[in-house]
Amino acid sequence: NAGVMQNPRHLVRRRGQEARLRCSPVKGHSHVYWYRQLPEEGLKFMVYLQKENIIDESGMPKERFSAEFPKEGPSILRIQQVVRGDSAAYFCASSPPTGASYGYTFGSGTRLTVV
């Protein structure tokens, strides 16, 4: 049990559709991070959020991608008008308010396939 719950595990979308990926952090963790893993590559940082705030989105593509972490409910990574190049595994991690590196927990990921 990873503690961070991501769903769905697998998602297939046609080009032009929207993809919504959900991440429920470990209970008590208020920081969420999204990473993307392209085939044959390591994980690339996308965005870091706290409740209701985007702290760092330096790794997010400028268009079509957005993320939120509302006061209630999971964090959502949204990809509009998906293209084949968006096919990847998307991982979410969470950490407690203090010392992010000390308490990083990863989810099992969502594997997005764009057909």
Add this chain to the structure above:
Amino acid sequence: AQSVSQHNHHVILSEAASLELGCNYSYGGTVNLFWYVQYPGQHLQLLLKYFSGDPLVKGIKGFEAEFIKSKFSFNLRKPSVQWSDTAEYFCAVNAGSARQLTFGSGTQLTVLP
């Protein structure tokens, strides 16, 4: 910006062989260093981490890593691998004031029974 290099993309060993996976990072300041393992279809699990103190860090499952500041390296070692160690291994760094991790491209380890 920091970067992490893992030299070996794929390593194949027989059981009981010794393992060393290379990891180099580029950042001149204080760093926190990590090794994660990813078994097929599963989430990343933390093997070990270095923040400060003794540069030889021991982790779970018999793994250890040595931080050599002068070489900007944090190589992962295990004296005797098992078939169950077959997985992908990622080195990561957290540097400066950043809270996110920067990952290397990973090393796929295959251990033959």
